[in-house]
Amino acid sequence: MLPLCFQSEMLGRALRAVSTAAAPGAAGGGVAARRPGHGGHGGHGHAQQQRRHRSSVGGQLLPADEDPPKILITGSLGQLGLEMARFLRQMYGQENVLMSDIIKPTKSAAAEGPYIFADILDFKGLQEIVVSHRIDWLIHFSALLSAVGEQNVPLAVRVNIEGVHNVIELAKQYKLRLFVPSTIGSFGPDSPRNPTPNVTVQRPRTIYGVSKVHAELLGEYYHHRFGLDFRCLRFPGVISSDPPGGGTTDYAVFMFFEALRTGKFECYLRPDTRLPMMHISDCLRSLWEFLTAPPELLKRRVYNVTAMSFTPEELAEELRKYVPNLEVTYRPDSRQLIADSWPQVFDDSEARADWGWQHKCSLQQLVETMVKEVAPQVQREKSTKAC
Numbered sequence: 001m002l003p004l005c006f007q008s009e010m011l012g013r014a015l016r017a018v019s020t021a022a023a024p025g026a027a028g029g030g031v032a033a034r035r036p037g038h039g040g041h042g043g044h045g046h047a048q049q050q051r052r053h054r055s056s057v058g059g060q061l062l063p064a065d066e067d068p069p070k071i072l073i074t075g076s077l078g079q080l081g082l083e084m085a086r087f088l089r090q091m092y093g094q095e096n097v098l099m100s101d102i103i104k105p106t107k108s109a110a111a112e113g114p115y116i117f118a119d120i121l122d123f124k125g126l127q128e129i130v131v132s133h134r135i136d137w138l139i140h141f142s143a144l145l146s147a148v149g150e151q152n153v154p155l156a157v158r159v160n161i162e163g164v165h166n167v168i169e170l171a172k173q174y175k176l177r178l179f180v181p182s183t184i185g186s187f188g189p190d191s192p193r194n195p196t197p198n199v200t201v202q203r204p205r206t207i208y209g210v211s212k213v214h215a216e217l218l219g220e221y222y223h224h225r226f227g228l229d230f231r232c233l234r235f236p237g238v239i240s241s242d243p244p245g246g247g248t249t250d251y252a253v254f255m256f257f258e259a260l261r262t263g264k265f266e267c268y269l270r271p272d273t274r275l276p277m278m279h280i281s282d283c284l285r286s287l288w289e290f291l292t293a294p295p296e297l298l299k300r301r302v303y304n305v306t307a308m309s310f311t312p313e314e315l316a317e318e319l320r321k322y323v324p325n326l327e328v329t330y331r332p333d334s335r336q337l338i339a340d341s342w343p344q345v346f347d348d349s350e351a352r353a354d355w356g357w358q359h360k361c362s363l364q365q366l367v368e369t370m371v372k373e374v375a376p377q378v379q380r381e382k383s384t385k386a387c
């Protein structure tokens with residue numbers, strides 16, 4: 001679940017969206033919901049659009065006469081997908097956000113709104129979904145992350161590379177707006193690590209990174225060659241109280257659970273391994289603000305975004321404010337090699353300058369929020385065991 005402060009912020013935004021859209025003559029922002037790829041800002045000058053965009057801190061609201069977009073999320077039962085669906089359902093309505101994955105949803109996830117089986121490797125199946133559900137926007141989350149990708153390279157090639165071929169071709173055929181996340185993992189040991197700028201050398205050493213560079217380049221190519229409305233953010237490690245899917249940055253989630261369960265945590269990275277990170281609330285908001293940003297503001301189709309950088313040692317120190325006796329030991333494994341090739345500090349100044357990206361959650365707030373969310377989960381586990 002998202003923190004309460006964030007839920008009420010989203011609710012407030014959704015209500016503002018409704019009231020702006022309902023106001024007679026309201027100057028709603030231009031989500032080209034039914035015609036992705038079109039700006040939807042006819043008659044307004046660039047500077048005026050920019051001012052309006054900035055004053056709404058990114059995300060654009062729907063004008064009264066536009067239907068909400070129909071959105072398909074692939075791989076939506078992973079760490080980011082269900083929270084993204086909740087976020088977008090608050091904005092655009094439960095029925096307009098279709099979750100999909102190849103795994104069976106829990107009863108509670110299925111109860112939250114429409115869910116459908118979709119294998120990213122089945123192009124015809126995807127075509128059928130897009131046509132029958134009249135999809136406008138596609139958010140493509142299916143992937144094998146950095147650590148699990150190294151455990152099964154052939155599968156990672158299929159899901160991360162063939163899967164991207166399928167969604168890009170699908171988006172071209174049906175003129176969908178397409179969001180594909182990339183990652184700090186798209187950089188490698190030859191890239192500058194502190195800071196890592198938006199455009200620099202990218203020679204990643206994991207199949208995950210290679211597949212993400214491939215997605216970035218293919219998406220940019222389809223944008224320039226065919227006008228595809230391709231949008232891609234490179235995320236840092238995302239921290240939430242949902243289980244992560246097998247990445248290198250996952251330690252930062254595990255530390256909260258183990259600290260609150262046992263007061264002890266064995267970390268698979270060295271104490272001084274600095275990596276860029278962000279709370280899921282910032283991740284979801286960046287995605288939405290970028291997805292709805294007027295195309296005129298986008299000088300490129302792939303942007304770095306981040307909120308902070310920290311080491312395991314620094315995270316543990318902050319967490320000791322809540323778990324004073326927390327003991328962290330360090331036993332680096334193969335994930336250390338991956339982390340050592342990734343950015344330490346991510347330069348997202350281009351996203352901040354072009355479409356107004358601003359993070360809100362600091363390390364202190366992230367730790368406070370995570371403790372508030374994880375503590376009741378751990379408490380429930382303990383009482384279930386006691387029964």
Ligand SMILES: NC(=O)C1=CN([C@@H]2O[C@H](COP(=O)(O)OP(=O)(O)OC[C@H]3O[C@@H](n4cnc5c(N)ncnc54)[C@H](O)[C@@H]3O)[C@@H](O)[C@H]2O)C=CC1
Nearest residue numbers: 075077078079080119120141142143181183235237238245
């Ligand atoms: N979580 C993070 O820290 C970051 C995530 N990202 C990107 O965001 C996206 C979502 O990440 P997470 O939710 O963390 O990943 P996750 O590993 O938690 O979820 C991925 C989902 O893809 C699904 N999937 C696997 N094979 C599939 C197939 N053949 N067809 C359809 N779905 C399939 C899985 O069942 C799973 O639910 C990924 O593309 C990832 O690269 C980028 C940077 C950071």
Ligand SMILES: CC(=O)[C@H](N)C(=O)O
Nearest residue numbers: 145146183247248249
């Ligand atoms: C940063 C990512 O892309 C992901 N969390 C991973 O560690 O693989």
